[in-house]
Amino acid sequence: MRYVFGPVPSRRLGLSLGIDVIPFKTCSFDCIYCQLGRTTCKTIQRMSFASPEEVVANLKLVLPRVKASYVTLSGSGEPTLSLDLDRLVREIKELTPIPVAVLTNSSLLCRPEVRTALLDADLVVPSLDAASQEVFERTNRPHPELRIDDIIDGIRAFSSDFHGKLWIEVMLVKGVNDDEAELARISSVLRGIRAEKIQLNTVERPPAEPYVRPLSGEEMQRARCHFDERAEVIPAPRDRQARTGNALDEGGDMKAKYAQILGLLERRPCTLADVANGLGLNMNEASKLLGMLLSLGLIRADSSTGGKAYFHRSRGD
Ligand code: SF4
Structure with a gap:
């Protein structure tokens, strides 16, 4: 298994050097928009999937050859399922001054040990695509034991303990979680959470389910009006090309x-x-x-x- 990949151009992180310690596709969710396809192992059981020594050895080989704005734990599933997360974050930070980011679907943030495992990261990007159980189940098709209220409590608790950067991502799917009532609910939840940014995103790469559609640029701007001044729309690829070359x-x-x-x-x-x-x-x-x-x-x-x-x-x- 290759644990280190990229750097790849990331919409939010610039050049991101990826660390992937989760077997494809092991996740607590099975999001209808997932760019990696359907989840084949839906679980909420944390495990040791990869030897941290091997991951760090992989990274040591790659680091001298690359430039990256972040070393990012993400990959083929949900990174907080890894029991080695805290050790990995700590050891990566000892190896390099490049900031460490973790992208998470937030599902396990209700567990104190998961929140603790993330405390040393420089940036954590939890996602929250719904605030009601019904829309949560429709959008993220979570493990049956997961409740959106617990997840929201977990994000809230993490936001008060964590001293690094916290950006919340909201992925919007046309006709699924973008109605006014749900947007108002998500926005109301996020008002009580300490985060620097709220990043509104929509489907860009081919999704797991063929019926999934993105919002248009105009619809994204209308959705943004539901949120406070921290909210920003992640630019569509063509707009980014125009700005960044x-x-x-x-x-x-x-x-x-x-x-x-x-x-x-x-x-x-x-x-x-x-x-x-x-x-x-x-x-x-x-x-x-x-x-x-x-x-x-x-x-x-x-x-x-x-x-x-x-x-x-x-x-x-
Ligand atoms: S949480 Fe991420 S990896 Fe898991 S199904 Fe959703 S989009 Fe895919």
Whole structure:
């Protein structure tokens, strides 16, 4: 298993060097919008999935060769399911001055030991896509023992103990969790939580379920009006391209990876797993790179044949 991937361009973190210690796809949720597909192991049991020594050894090899704005624990499932989280955060911080971020779906923040495990991180990004149990179940398809009220209490408790940066992500899906009543509920919950930013996001990469649709730019701005001044809309890929330049101009490794993916898709259409396995990439990394190529219009995605496939634009299949 490769534990370190990237750096990959991240919508929120700049260049993110990913650490993935969770087996694909082990998660407490099965979000309808998940870019990695459906959850195959839905669990709330924390475990030791990877040897921390091996993860740190992997990172030591990679760090001298890369520039990154964050080392980010995320990946192929929910990182707080790892029992080694606190040790990993601590040891990564001893290795490098690059800030450590953890992206979490918040599901286990109601457990004091999980909150403690995150205290040494520089940035934690918990997500909250619903404030009512019904919308929570529809959007995140959680493990049956999870209750949104406990999760909200967990985020609230973490926000008062944690001294690093806290950004809350709200992923909006058209017609699923974007009605006025639910937005008002989420916003009311977040008003009582100490967070620097509330990041409103919508579906960008091919989702787990074909019926999932993004909100338009206008709808996102309307949704933002429900929240206080901390809320920002994460720009759509094309807007980001206009602001930051063409990601394919990034140097070295990443440019080569984009070229390899395009070369592969020129020969035949591929699923996410085909691309990851074919090029020896982490699934999350492959998904992010495919997302960038999609946003640039160089490839297209099609779910009409059941499994999701990516095609090179030059192919007419
Ligand atoms: S989006 Fe994140 S929390 Fe949701 S199923 Fe995928 S990995 Fe799990």
